[in-house]
Amino acid sequence: MLINLNSDIDRRVRALNVLRHPDESRDEVLSKFVQLASQALGIPGSFISVLDDDYQHVQAAHNFALTQSTRENALCRYVVDSDSPVIVPDTRLDARFVMHPLIAGAPFIRFYAGVPLKNREGIVLGTLCVTDTAPHSFSAEQLETLTQLASLVMSFLEGWHSAGFVDPVTGLPNRQRLIRDLQYLAASPDPAPRRLILIDCIDMPRAYELARSIGIEALETLLKDVATLLPLRLRPAKSESLYTIATGRFALLTRAGSPLSAEWIAERMEGINAELGDGIYLALSTRTGETTFVCGETPAHETLRRAISALHEAIALGMPSMRFSQSSDVQSSDDGVLMNDLVAAIREDNGLWLAYQPKICLRTGQPLGLEALVRWRHPLRGELSPALFVPLAEQTELLSKLTGWVTDRAIGRLKRLRNSAIQLPITINVGSHDIAREGFASMLEDKMIRSKLPTSMLGIECMETERIIENPTAMRGLERLKLKGFNISLDDFGTGSSNIGYLRRMPLDIIKLDQSLISEISSDTASRIIARSIINMLKDLDYTVVAEGVEDANVVSALKDYGCDQAQGFFYSRPLPDEEIDKWLSWKLRDQCRSNLQPGYTGT
The missing domain is CATH 3.20.20.450 (EAL domain)
Structure with a gap:
């Protein structure tokens, strides 16, 4: 999500949403970065911001109290719009800022230096800045230090995202990413119904048994091959996202009116083989389950649970595909309660x-x-x-x-x-x-x-x-x-x-x-x-x-x-x-x- 964003406005917006959403472990590291920036440069205030079309969001700050401002009032917009560093030694001597509300009033910014946070494709996602209530000179060496720190921040963010939201084997967005995307959809103003389809196409016990014989690399090759086959076979649109939500299990998020349905996918994947390596192939046995939902009406975890329920119904009945059924789900819930009771009966x-x-x-x-x-x-x-x-x-x-x-x-x-x-x-x-x-x-x-x-x-x-x-x-x-x-x-x-x-x-x-x-x-x-x-x-x-x-x-x-x-x-x-x-x-x-x-x- 934080890489491969070039010429893809929708994915850039979603990347900004990822950065804006609170994450305790990530934001703790960002706080250390801004503290380091202040110490290295001798400037008391520092912060990291993310800008969308309307607002500036301060993600981490050191000696800087502002948490949000309009985009119009953000000094950082000059960095983002110009895609280059902006240095203002004394804001009162710069005609652009003499009457600026953040300079004439709190937090009374007198000195500002900001550099862009860019991903590896050169897309600007935010800024790293240092500020003070007093004017400062800012040398070329200091600017180089701030630029290097910004590069480190961006490398950390890309690594954090890859570790938390990308499946390490298939390279596809993972289950956490799917839940996050469903949550963003719930908060969006778009009321269009969506469809979530789960795809189970690998006999994992058999695949694991083969892996024991010829090595775990064979299983990873199989998973990568399936992750490659799915988009080639299904040809999802740019607005349709594929995910790896468990080992050997995939998901597709699309609009309810899309031609990609559970039934169509099961038919499309019929008779496909995936490679284990060294010319060994495994026949895929595809089962699919789907649920349709209206954004904001069903919580993200419940949406995923319903899709899982439909998939398991297909597997249990030996059917290629199933749609979520409330009556079947009630029976499944009753079965779940019975299994919980059985756990207690064995334990006690x-x-x-x-x-x-x-x-x-x-x-x-x-x-x-x-x-x-x-x-x-x-x-x-x-x-x-x-x-x-x-x-x-x-x-x-x-x-x-x-x-x-x-x-x-x-x-x-x-x-x-x-x-x-x-x-x-x-x-x-x-x-x-x-x-x-x-x-x-x-x-x-x-x-x-x-x-x-x-x-x-x-x-x-x-x-x-x-x-x-x-x-x-x-x-x-x-x-x-x-x-x-x-x-x-x-x-x-x-x-x-x-x-x-x-x-x-x-x-x-x-x-x-x-x-x-x-x-x-x-x-x-x-x-x-x-x-x-x-x-x-x-x-x-x-x-x-x-x-x-x-x-x-x-x-x-x-x-x-x-x-x-x-x-x-x-x-x-x-x-x-x-x-x-x-x-x-x-x-x-x-x-x-x-x-x-x-x-x-x-x-x-």
Whole structure:
């Protein structure tokens, strides 16, 4: 904004607005510059000013009380208009200033010397001046010192702006700059509606994974290439501004009547590749969201939030573009409140609980293990289905905290029942992000060791299987879990066309057949043939096969005939809380419990 202003009046005006807007850290440094100017030149008063079409604004001053004047009354306008230094040794001897209000009255300027503040293109943005209430001579050496100080001030301002308002990788204005521009629009007299469009076109997890393999420079090359492609592809007008608001996420600010819309941009960016370097390209997958607003009616941060809401709606629905919707936003706000409540529930350990569903050996009819399923008794909404909060947690880092909570409670149960006849292995559901997390396998192993438990007592059921397959780091994390002795389960087998491929690539022990695959085997010939073939294949590959969602005796009988190993479902038991599953297991394993009872035995 403070550079590349040549022949661009609009951008110059916006640059002046940037300088006029208060900034504590910037103005503190400017105050030191004016103090240095007074000390170096031996002149008591000094100040830095910015001039627009109507006023002079004093940004920093030393021994100078004026903060603002009209442009007409500003001595600095002579510097700006002439684009050259102005020296007035005695204002009372200069015909231009004899009757000047700032000379005849406060602050009674008798001596004035000012030099222009120019950017690197030579555009004058303000002045650096020294003043006194007494006349002075001013040598060529003093003028050179003042000019050099002005150059240092301008270099600082350009550096300050680049650090605060420019994305260092793409060179585009950043999120802070967007907020500032929205605030300026709100204060402007222009009532024309505007449109803010957010553009998300890089699969950042995949890009980061590639960067880990071939270097961070590749990711920076990708971001720079996208920042170059966007204006070439979209061809925004001079009045339309592009921003980088987050890594891999861009914004376009335009008027509501512009042909550039979220839908048009998504179509325009379809099929585009960006370069990672060394001839490696990444296909861009563009999602856009937009909001339309009237300047001054919606706060800047709220405008950006609405655009983000529209973008996230597009991402969640798998749509190329979405416009901001109040109804969807209300639902999103409700989801946000629910996530805040979940954070509190995890932090305070209040309301969350685990239900355990047994896995049954189809040969003996005895329970062999348990699956831990998280439940939430919300203080206001009552008992909530995991379908209401787990998918929301999956979109954030909150899923890792929830996984940690589930892990600790499951291990706590195993520890409590160590050496008990009703102790069975427990399986927990784990997402791709945690499996890919550095040190996750070692962390689980350490927890089991501290609890004096073998790792084989804790099973890992893979959620988000496709994401794991697509993420080499997650695949390595899965292999580490396997090497440390954790049993690995693949959930919902049979629901997707790519399942067969998983068997070759993932280090699996247990395959869980989805309910949809086995629910019709007692009544449909095709379902029986498919289920039998899949079970036979999996057994030939030496997997343990578990059928989910078993609800009637006929299905159980068929699964036994097909060679399925285990089953779980309401036919055997619904998921039960800790105390109830203890009682259920004590009943199912009563013969073993009797044989293990010794005098003084407490089961702990």
